[in-house]
Amino acid sequence: MIATIVIAGIITVAAIAAAVKRVRDFRNHRYCAGCSRCAGGMNADGNRGSCHK
Amino acid sequence: MPKHTEEKEITVGFIGNPNCGKTTLFNAFTGANLKVANWPGVTVERVEGSTTYKGRTIKLIDLPGIYSLASYSIEEKVSRKCIMQENIDVVVNVVDASSLERNLYLTLQLLEMGKPVILALNMMDIVEERGMEIDLHRLPEMLGGIPVVPVSARKRTGLDVLLHAVLHHYEEGVKDRVVHYEPELEAAISRTEENLKKYYGELVHSRWYAIKLLEQDEEIIQYYPKAAVAADINYEKQIIHQKYNYIDEIVEDTLFNKESKAQATDKVDKYLTHPVWGVPIFLGIMALVFFLTFTVGDFLKGYFEIALDWFSGAVSGLLIKLAVADWLQSLLVDGIIAGVGGILTFLPNIFILFLALAFLEDSGYMARVAYVMDGIMGMLGLSGKAFLPMVLGFGCTVPAVMATRALEKEKDRKRTILITPFMSCSARLPIYVLFADMFFGKYAMLAAYSLYLAGVLAAIGIALVINHFDRGKTEGTLLIELPEYKSPNARTIAIYVWEKVKDYLTKAGTTIFIASIILWFLLNFNLQGMTEHVADSFGAEIGKILEPVLRPAGLGMWQIGVALISGISAKEVVVSSFSVLFGIGNINSAAGMTELTGILESVGFTALNAYALMIFCLLYTPCAATIATIKKETHSWKWTLGMVLFQLVFAWLAAVLVYQIGGLFL
Numbered sequence: 001m002i003a004t005i006v007i008a009g010i011i012t013v014a015a016i017a018a019a020v021k022r023v024r025d026f027r028n029h030r031y032c033a034g035c036s037r038c039a040g041g042m043n044a045d046g047n048r049g050s051c052h053k
Numbered sequence: 054m055p056k057h058t059e060e061k062e063i064t065v066g067f068i069g070n071p072n073c074g075k076t077t078l079f080n081a082f083t084g085a086n087l088k089v090a091n092w093p094g095v096t097v098e099r100v101e102g103s104t105t106y107k108g109r110t111i112k113l114i115d116l117p118g119i120y121s122l123a124s125y126s127i128e129e130k131v132s133r134k135c136i137m138q139e140n141i142d143v144v145v146n147v148v149d150a151s152s153l154e155r156n157l158y159l160t161l162q163l164l165e166m167g168k169p170v171i172l173a174l175n176m177m178d179i180v181e182e183r184g185m186e187i188d189l190h191r192l193p194e195m196l197g198g199i200p201v202v203p204v205s206a207r208k209r210t211g212l213d214v215l216l217h218a219v220l221h222h223y224e225e226g227v228k229d230r231v232v233h234y235e236p237e238l239e240a241a242i243s244r245t246e247e248n249l250k251k252y253y254g255e256l257v258h259s260r261w262y263a264i265k266l267l268e269q270d271e272e273i274i275q276y277y278p279k280a281a282v283a284a285d286i287n288y289e290k291q292i293i294h295q296k297y298n299y300i301d302e303i304v305e306d307t308l309f310n311k312e313s314k315a316q317a318t319d320k321v322d323k324y325l326t327h328p329v330w331g332v333p334i335f336l337g338i339m340a341l342v343f344f345l346t347f348t349v350g351d352f353l354k355g356y357f358e359i360a361l362d363w364f365s366g367a368v369s370g371l372l373i374k375l376a377v378a379d380w381l382q383s384l385l386v387d388g389i390i391a392g393v394g395g396i397l398t399f400l401p402n403i404f405i406l407f408l409a410l411a412f413l414e415d416s417g418y419m420a421r422v423a424y425v426m427d428g429i430m431g432m433l434g435l436s437g438k439a440f441l442p443m444v445l446g447f448g449c450t451v452p453a454v455m456a457t458r459a460l461e462k463e464k465d466r467k468r469t470i471l472i473t474p475f476m477s478c479s480a481r482l483p484i485y486v487l488f489a490d491m492f493f494g495k496y497a498m499l500a501a502y503s504l505y506l507a508g509v510l511a512a513i514g515i516a517l518v519i520n521h522f523d524r525g526k527t528e529g530t531l532l533i534e535l536p537e538y539k540s541p542n543a544r545t546i547a548i549y550v551w552e553k554v555k556d557y558l559t560k561a562g563t564t565i566f567i568a569s570i571i572l573w574f575l576l577n578f579n580l581q582g583m584t585e586h587v588a589d590s591f592g593a594e595i596g597k598i599l600e601p602v603l604r605p606a607g608l609g610m611w612q613i614g615v616a617l618i619s620g621i622s623a624k625e626v627v628v629s630s631f632s633v634l635f636g637i638g639n640i641n642s643a644a645g646m647t648e649l650t651g652i653l654e655s656v657g658f659t660a661l662n663a664y665a666l667m668i669f670c671l672l673y674t675p676c677a678a679t680i681a682t683i684k685k686e687t688h689s690w691k692w693t694l695g696m697v698l699f700q701l702v703f704a705w706l707a708a709v710l711v712y713q714i715g716g717l718f719l
Contacts, residue, residue, distance in 0.1 A: 003375040011384070015570055018563040025559070 063223050064112045064140055068132060068163065069147035070156050071118030074175040078147055078206035079115040082216075106216040114141065120155075122162040123270065130272065136168060137258070143169040143223040145215070150174040150187060150203070153308055157300045160196065164231045167258045170199050171218050177203040177211070188307040195303050197231040230260075234295050238288060241267055248280040268292055318417075318537045325418065326535070331425035338418070340502055342409040347486070347498040350402030357398040358642040365390050365638050380583060384573050387636050392569025392629035396561050398641035399483040399625070403557050404550065406479055410448060411549040415541035419444060424535060433513060434520035436460075439469045443512065446476030447505075448553065450679040453478075454686055468519055470683055471696055472512035474675040477505045479553075480560075480624035484670045487628055487641065491650045492663040500664065504671050511672060511707070564623045572619055572626075572633050587634075606669060606708035607662040607716075617669070623676050661719050665712040673704035 069075040083102025102113045116132045123129055136144060146163055148156040163170050172193075180187060193201045200218040204211030234242065245263035249256055256262060265273040266281050267288040274281040325334055365386060372382045413419050422444055427437030438460055446453035453473045460466045477485075485504055489497035575592035577583055584590055595618065596611025603609055603617075616630035632640040635652055639645045653662075674680070674697050684693040 004378040004381050007372075007375075007377060007385070008381055011389070011570070015567055018566050021559075022563040022567075025563075 062110045062112055063142050063219060064114065065219055065223075066136055066141040066144045067113060067115045067147060068136070068144055068159070069118060069175075070120055070149065070152075070159060073118070073147050073149040073152075073156060074206045075118060075147040076115060078173065078175060078204065078212075079113060081206050081209050081212055082113055104216070106213070106220060109220060111216065111219060119159065121159055122166070123268070133166075136163075136166060141168065143171060143219055145171050145173050145219065147173045147175050149176050151176050151179045151183065151185070153187070154300055154304050157303060158296060161232055161296050161299065164197055164199070165261045165264060167261060169223055169225050171215070171222060172196065172199055172201045173211075173215055174201060174203045175206055178205045178208055184310050186309040188309070192303070192307045195231075195306060232296055232299050234292070238267075238291055238295065241286075241288060245280055249277060252279040253277060264292060321538055322421070322535065326421050326424055328428065331421075332429065335422055335425055336506070338413070339505065342406065342413075343502045343505065344498055345409055346402050346406045346482070347501065350405040350486070351490075353401035353404075354398055354641060357400060358639055361390075361394045361398055361639050362642065365394065380577070383577065384570070386638070388569050388573030388633055389566065391632040391636070391638055391640070392572065392626075393561050393566050394638075395629050395632040395640045395645075396483060396565050396625050397558075398639065399486060399628070400554065400557060402482055402486055403479055404554060406482060407448070407550050407553040408546065411546040412541050414549070415539075415545050417535070417538045420535055429513070432520075433516035434523075435465055435468060435516060439465060442469055442473050443476050443509075446473045446478060448479055449556070450474050450476070450478050450675055451682045454679060454682045457686065464523075467687065467692070468516060470686060471519075471699075472516050474679060474700065475508045475512040475515070475672060477508040477671055478624070479557075480676065481670055483625050483628045483641075485667055487631075487646070488663045488667055491646050491653075492660040500667075504667055507668065508671050511703070515703075560623055560625070565626055565629055568619055568622045568626045569629055569633060572615070572630055575615070576633060592634075602705075605713070606705060607658075607665045607712035608669065608708065610656065610658070613666065617673065620670065621674055621677060623678075624670065627670055659719075661712060661715045664715065665708040668711050669704045669708040671704075672700060672707055674701050 067075055067079050079102065082104045102115070104111050104113060114135065116135055119129050119132050121129060122133045135141065144163055146160050148160060160170070160172060174187065174189075177187075187203075189201060189203065193199060200222050202211055202215045202218050204215055233239070242260065242263045245266050246259045249259050249262055249266075262273055262277060262280075266277060267286075269281075269287045269289065324330060327334075368390060369382070369386050372385065410419075423437040423440045425437075426440040430437050430440055439457075442453045442456040445456050450473060453476070454470055457466045457469045457473065460469060481504075482501075485501040486497075489500040493500040572592065575595070576587050576590045579589050579591055579594075587593060592615045593611050596614035599614030599617070600609050600611050603614055608614075608617075612631075612634045615634060616627045619630040620627035628640065631637070631649065632645075635649055637645045637648055640649060675683075680693060680697060683696060684690060687693060
């Protein structure tokens with residue numbers, strides 16, 4: 001019974017944390033903004049996202 | 054610091070192509086004085102700083118990296134506005150000496166503006182390392198007598214000489230006319246200059262304005278509409294062409310021992326960017342990428358399967374030992390481990406895909422794809438620029454949709470956003486790997502590759518139809534830098550691949566974890582509480598609503614309906630749903646696949662049904678993160694929901710066509 005409660009609690013906390021992280025990541029993540037300085041995300045070396053991570 | 058009030062502060066504008074070392078040079082001068090400021094009204098940053106030389110304060114302005122002074126992008130507009138209107142005394146044009154041909158186009162445009170220009174030949178150390186030589190007497194001669202100063206921002210050499218040149222030449226303009234166009238064009242320039250004088254009086258940079266008017270530059274036309282009437286023919290192509298002819302002359306006369314690497318790049322480009330062979334070569338390279346993804350990826354995934362089997366067994370044993378409730382055992386083993394673990398076993402395939410894409414990007418090939426596709430995109434009413442977001446879409450649709458910001462015209466942008474989700478992102482790869490392996494045996498790779506092609510063809514087809522009904526002016530000339538080919542850098546590739554692998558693991562630990570829990574709940578509960586019969590669950594009820602709709606596409610099973618709905622959270626969830634729905638612990642293992650194939654075949658699910666399912670997954674509604682990004686980028690729920698609905702209907706039609714037409718032959 002105790003093990004069930006503890007594991008269920010861990011899963012619940014993990015699920016909430018996962019949901020919060022996903023939403024926060026999406027809001028905060030700075031994808032390449034395609035500012036055209038590097039032709040739509042590719043710089044002179046052919047790499048992309050050199051200015052944004 | 055002594056202030057010399059009797060002498061005016063000199064303002065220097067630093068300008069150059071992106072990645073020419075301009076900011077390194079700027080930082081070498083300014084050091085800790087650096088400050089960042091925004092231009093009013095625009096989002097592009099400019100950086101200001103100052104330095105002193107021989108008691109004179111020199112204010113330095115670092116402008117955005119640009120390739121030309123056209124008015125296509127915000128950076129170009131900002132830079133030229135700054136040079137024309139701001140109180141800039143002298144322009145320091147920073148040039149990557151190892152890529153003279155590319156950099157001199159901007160130089161010639163700057164010289165036409167008539168402001169004092171000093172050419173800072175940066176990266177001279179690299180030129181020397183490569184065994185090349187630049188004739189530093191002939192080069193200034195050919196550029197109208199402007200000072201040419203070799204510098205190395207990296208090694209901090211030539212910096213004082215550059216400031217010395219600034220001090221001595223800030224009041225000198227270009228001595229001679231640099232580019233002499235062909236007589237017809239020169240006559241048109243003279244005519245336009247006369248018109249400018251007639252309607253607007255004496256202008257300081259009249260030749261530059263005349264050239265811009267002949268290029269039909271929208272911004273300059275707004276300022277001088279009367280003079281623009283005379284310049285009714287667009288001479289832009291001739292002007293660009295004749296400028297490049299002159300650049301060829303300069304390079305011929307001043308650059309010696311052009312290195313073998315650059316010559317090798319030219320040779321390779323003859324084939325890779327060939328107007329006819331360029332596209333088939335691109336398709337061949339992508340086929341090789343998927344071949345590696347399947348063969349090497351499948352070899353590696355065996356180890357992941359063993360680990361997952363062991364982990365699943367160990368957890369199960371532990372839960373029994375701890376006497377944990379049955380429902381919780383089911384949630385952990387059949388829900389979370391089957392769902393999340395199942396997705397993790399595809400990590401080797403994802404790893405190989407991104408390793409191959411990183412190799413292509415770092416070698417310099419990816420930048421050529423846009424160039425190669427420019428012609429085809431032109432036929433679709435889009436520029437080659439629009440293909441760059443589409444290429445990014447092979448990785449993830451979210452940054453691909455964001456990269457459409459590089460397109461200036463709103464209409465082109467929306468069209469590209471509409472078709473980009475059809476490019477098969479890495480999240481769809483597990484679906485292809487699973488179903489192609491299960492139903493296509495040795496032709497699995499071919500089946501998966503055909504889906505990537507189907508995605509590209511769907512995108513092109515839709516763009517073609519839109520262009521047929523809504524013809525309009527598209528983006529201007531494609532101006533893209535084609536870097537030299539180089540051996541990919543191990544560190545760059547490692548960082549790139551790690552970022553992607555981290556994203557995948559994060560997605561497995563967040564979105565797929567939550568989706569697995571929700572799915573497990575939907576499949577194990579109904580209104581009466583927990584049920585042992587999955588066919589009575591909430592999930593089954595939802596799936597049964599979709600069953601008749603999906604039947605014409607050969608997908609008339611309620612489980613498929615549930616998996617497809619779940620897939621909207623993230624496309625990989627389609628696979629983890631199959632794990633949870635059919636209670637298969639390790640779906641990607643040989644045993645798991647055999648079990649699932651057996652279950653599906655027993656209800657008449659064949660290779661044709663599997664192909665229709667993969668087509669549907671390729672084309673239907675993108676994942677939640679993409680939908681949110683599209684809303685963010687288009688600022689319209691109407692447009693976003695319209696697009697989602699369109700893709701849903703299009704996917705259904707395509708799957709029905711594949712299943713029904715395929716059924717006639719099989």
